[in-house]
Amino acid sequence: MSTDAAAPVRDPAWSLSRSAIGLWITEGVLGTLLYGALVAAFVLFVPVGGPVPVLRWVLPALVAVYAVVAIGIRPWFRHRVHRWEVTAEAVYTLTGWLTRTWTLVPVSRIQTVDVTRGVLQQLFGLATVAVLTASSQGTVRVWHLEADVAARVADDLARRAELVRDEAT
Amino acid sequence: MTGPGAQPGTWPGAEPGTGPPTPPQAPPGRRTSPRIVAVHTATFRQARQLVPALIPVAAVVGFDDGLTTVVVLAVAITALSLAAAALSWWRFSYADGPTAVVVTRGLLARSVRTVPNDRIRGVEVETPLLHRLFGLVRVRVDAAAGSVGVNEEEVVVDGVPRAEGDRLRESLLARRGSAPGHASAPADGVAEELPEEEFARFDNRWLLYAPLVGSYLVVPLAAVGTLFRFLDELPDGLVPRLDGPDLSDVQVVVVAVVLAAVLLALAAVVGAAVVNWRFRLVRRGGSLVAVRGLLTRRHTELEVDRIRGGTLSEGLGMRWVGAARVNALVTGLGQANRRGQLLPLGPRSEAEALLRRLADDPGVLRSHPPAALRRRLVRAVSAGLLLTSAGGIATATLGWWWVLAAGVALTVLSVPMGIGRYRSLGHAAGPRTFSVRSGWLVREQAVLQRRAVVGWQVRQSVSQRRQGVATVVACVGAGSGGYAAVDLAAGDVAGFTGAASSGTWAGTLAP
Numbered sequence: 186m187s188t189d190a191a192a193p194v195r196d197p198a199w200s201l202s203r204s205a206i207g208l209w210i211t212e213g214v215l216g217t218l219l220y221g222a223l224v225a226a227f228v229l230f231v232p233v234g235g236p237v238p239v240l241r242w243v244l245p246a247l248v249a250v251y252a253v254v255a256i257g258i259r260p261w262f263r264h265r266v267h268r269w270e271v272t273a274e275a276v277y278t279l280t281g282w283l284t285r286t287w288t289l290v291p292v293s294r295i296q297t298v299d300v301t302r303g304v305l306q307q308l309f310g311l312a313t314v315a316v317l318t319a320s321s322q323g324t325v326r327v328w329h330l331e332a333d334v335a336a337r338v339a340d341d342l343a344r345r346a347e348l349v350r351d352e353a354t
Numbered sequence: 355m356t357g358p359g360a361q362p363g364t365w366p367g368a369e370p371g372t373g374p375p376t377p378p379q380a381p382p383g384r385r386t387s388p389r390i391v392a393v394h395t396a397t398f399r400q401a402r403q404l405v406p407a408l409i410p411v412a413a414v415v416g417f418d419d420g421l422t423t424v425v426v427l428a429v430a431i432t433a434l435s436l437a438a439a440a441l442s443w444w445r446f447s448y449a450d451g452p453t454a455v456v457v458t459r460g461l462l463a464r465s466v467r468t469v470p471n472d473r474i475r476g477v478e479v480e481t482p483l484l485h486r487l488f489g490l491v492r493v494r495v496d497a498a499a500g501s502v503g504v505n506e507e508e509v510v511v512d513g514v515p516r517a518e519g520d521r522l523r524e525s526l527l528a529r530r531g532s533a534p535g536h537a538s539a540p541a542d543g544v545a546e547e548l549p550e551e552e553f554a555r556f557d558n559r560w561l562l563y564a565p566l567v568g569s570y571l572v573v574p575l576a577a578v579g580t581l582f583r584f585l586d587e588l589p590d591g592l593v594p595r596l597d598g599p600d601l602s603d604v605q606v607v608v609v610a611v612v613l614a615a616v617l618l619a620l621a622a623v624v625g626a627a628v629v630n631w632r633f634r635l636v637r638r639g640g641s642l643v644a645v646r647g648l649l650t651r652r653h654t655e656l657e658v659d660r661i662r663g664g665t666l667s668e669g670l671g672m673r674w675v676g677a678a679r680v681n682a683l684v685t686g687l688g689q690a691n692r693r694g695q696l697l698p699l700g701p702r703s704e705a706e707a708l709l710r711r712l713a714d715d716p717g718v719l720r721s722h723p724p725a726a727l728r729r730r731l732v733r734a735v736s737a738g739l740l741l742t743s744a745g746g747i748a749t750a751t752l753g754w755w756w757v758l759a760a761g762v763a764l765t766v767l768s769v770p771m772g773i774g775r776y777r778s779l780g781h782a783a784g785p786r787t788f789s790v791r792s793g794w795l796v797r798e799q800a801v802l803q804r805r806a807v808v809g810w811q812v813r814q815s816v817s818q819r820r821q822g823v824a825t826v827v828a829c830v831g832a833g834s835g836g837y838a839a840v841d842l843a844a845g846d847v848a849g850f851t852g853a854a855s856s857g858t859w860a861g862t863l864a865p
Contacts, residue, residue: 193824194812194863217847248538260726272858283816289851290809290829323809349360 194287197265197270197277205329206260208309213255220248223336270276272350276325290325295319295346298339302332314339368562383458389488390513394439394607395432396484448511450525455495459511469495471508475660475686476693477523481516486651491519495526496687502704527564527641527655553642553696554708556633560700565619566671567699568796574621603705630698635708642682644696654693660685660834663787664696666705667798676765678705681834683802684713694833713787713801718781725821726841727776738765771819781839781850788854790828790839800837804856806830812847826851 195240224244233241259282275291299315306312312335316325330338393399449455452468478494486492495509514522562572630650642656661682668678680697684829687693697708740760748754775794782789790800809829818824823841830837842850846865 192819192865193842193844194851195848195865222531230615230802234412270862271511272862274857275862277862283818285814287863288809289811289858289860289862293857294808295858316486318808318829320808320829320835322811322827323829323831 191208197268197279197287199268199270200268201329202311202331203264204309204311204331206264208311208329209260209263210256211305212307213252213260217248217252224248238243248312249307260290267328269330271342276327276342277323278327280326280328282318286324288325290316290318292325292342292345293349294323297343298343298346300335300339312336314342380470383449383456384514384518385447385517386443386511386513387488387490387518388443389438389490391439391443392443393484393490393513395436398431398435399439419519445512448509450529452529455509457511465857467509467848471526471529474526475607475684476655476657477526478655479519480524480647480788483649485513485802489516490514491516493519493522496693506677520671523653523655524729550636550638552634552636553711554633554635554700554704556630556646556698557700558627560677561623561626561630561674563672563699564622566669566677567622567673568669568671570622570626571618573625574618577621613709626699633698635696642696646663646698648793655686656682656694658683659816660687660714662830663800663802664709665798665800665833666709667793667796670704670794676702676755678702680705680708680712681727681799683806685806685828685830687830709801713803714784716782716784716787718790719799721791722776722779722781722839723823723843725823725843726779727840729770729817730779731772734768734775735765737770738762741765741861746784779840783841783850783853788828788850790837792838792840802828802830802835802837804854806832807821807855807860810851810855810860811836812863814844828854 207329208278220287224247224287228241231241262282266279266285267280267281270277272292275289276286276295278286295316296319297317299317301315302312306329309329311330312332312334314327314330316327318324326345327335364634384790403535405815411698417817442459446459452471454468455474456469458466459465473556474495476496478496479491480494481491490513493514495511510524628648630646633644633646635642635644637643637658641659642655642661644652644656646652651695661684663683667680667681672678677699678697678700678701679695682694682696684694697705705772725797731806738761740761741764742758745754745758745761771794778792778797780789780791780799787801787803789801791797807828808831811826811827811829812824814824819843822844824844824847825837825838825840826842826847827836831834839850851860851863854860
């Protein structure tokens with residue numbers, strides 16, 4: 186985080202709302218419960234003299250490590266990394282936590298703008314804005330914006346894309 | 355139920371009132387030639403879909419190995435194929451109207467597909483062997499439909515006479531040209547007299563490259579595999595009992611291997627000849643036209659306005675003899691690998707000259723920083739090192755020294771591969787175009803016009819961050835969708851993206 190000298194490009198200006206942390210923690214808890222249930226089933230139903238006895242200790246330990254990372258570390262890390270920005274000419278995001286991805290798409294090449302709200306996102310009042318272009322790889326997703334901000338951004342982008350669109354390919 | 359020919363007045367897609375000022379000229383639904391029924395019967399085109407349904411039926415009826423059963427079955431399947439072919443011919447019609455192509459088909463559920471003329475990306479006329487015997491052609495109309503699946507974007511009119519196929523192609527391309535948004539298109543009928551400029555012509559000597567090209571070797575290998583499977587499934591009584599050659603004799607093995615290599619090379623040459631026979635690429639007005647093929651003659655037309663650049667790819671063997679192939683990158687083109695092919699196989703100099711015609715020369719490729727070489731080497735060697743360390747343990751505990759030997763050999767061999775991968779890397783940004791290159795087994799250089807870029811993606815993993823490099827992907831609405839400059843120096847990223855995209859928007863990335 187401190188080695189900003191190695192950053193290849195500028196970071197986008199705006200960070201996400203803190204509700205996103207709550208959502209990521211919830212995702213981490215759900216993931217931990219799922220893996221925990223699987224491992225518990227393994228420990229309970231596979232007889233003690235099973236094929237690899239070490240697994241009875243390694244698997245619960247792995248779940249514990251996953252719980253610490255997914256609930257205690259990753260949400261805050263992600264919140265510090267994730268950023269987004271809409272400028273006069275382009276949409277710009279930074280995502281990821283270990284591997285970082287910066288994506289930039291000019292407004293003139295936007296083909297469609299989607300707003301989606303998952304079940305968890307609805308609980309936290311959040312939404313995702315997806316900006317699609319002619320390229321399968323040139324899709325920008327702004328995750329976990331407040332729902333009203335997301336709607337405003339999507340409207341604004343769709344309107345401006347209509348005005349400045351050249352060929353969009 | 356009315357046949358499609360019985361409703362000439364109603365034409366889906368042409369709404370009353372919104373049509374052109376001329377009186378509504380709803381074209382009658384045209385039929386394909388009845389001769390196509392014979393072709394499809396012979397190739398079991400429709401009946402093929404019924405095979406999964408036939409297997410349980412056959413299982414219920416039961417096979418006794420009598421000859422009558424086989425004959426009855428063959429006759430029944432042929433009759434079924436004839437019926438299916440006739441039905442689908444009867445229920446198929448097409449119409450090329452002033453604004454759209456409409457294809458109506460379907461046995462029970464009628465399907466009507468309407469493709470507006472301005473969505474048409476290209477028209478391909480192909481002549482498989484059987485079609486040629488009956489004087490028929492198959493016309494494929496390629497339409498861009500965003501991110502819909504590949505086969506959804508295509509309209510196929512199978513089995514019209516040669517002259518009708520040519521008429522259809524010319525009328526579709528001329529109308530597409532006069533559609534709004536294409537001001538520079540030639541008027542109807544002019545397309546015939548436009549001067550042709552030849553871009554490339556296949557030299558039969560280039561066929562000698564074929565044995566070194568992976569894709570031409572795969573076909574004969576697959577054929578051999580199929581043959582063996584077939585022999586396996588034949589009842590034992592039908593296979594003649596041959597005494598296998600004595601494999602312990604070294605001479606026999608060497609002769610067999612040499613013979614197999616020669617046969618494989620021959621098959622590759624023959625395969626390349628069949629596909630690329632009399633290949634010719636010409637520019638005619640606003641289109642690039644490629645014609646090729648011995649048995650199936652293929653005629654592909656690409657719109658020059660939609661070409662955004664090209665790729666030059668060279669496999670390992672091709673680099674050895676200085677051969678290359680060129681593909682055009684065309685926006686909204688389905689099955690781009692096959693259709694975009696502009697030079698299937700040829701000398702490197704020829705390929706480069708052709709690529710220059712698609713996009714200006716962006717200048718000499720700049721090599722990537724030493725960190726990129728380190729990363730390539732580490733990646734290449736890691737598998738070998740893993741095996742070596744496993745081999746060390748195996749030698750100590752089990753005495754399996756050969757695992758260790760294999761690990762060391764793999765490690766040593768992967769060093770030149772890592773260096774080769776690094777040497778492939780390169781990028782350049784010229785005044786109007788830019789270029790990126792990567793790959794070792796198949797090295798691919800993409801040269802793209804600046805206007806092709808619809809977005810940039812910069813990726814940096816933890817180790818890339820430590821080493822001060824990043825991977826930059828130019829997102830493009832053509833070809834594979836993205837072309838990457840792997841392990842660029844982090845400080846060069848903003849400069850490269852700014853120089854390689856049109857307009858000022860990429861300046862957003864500058865620190």
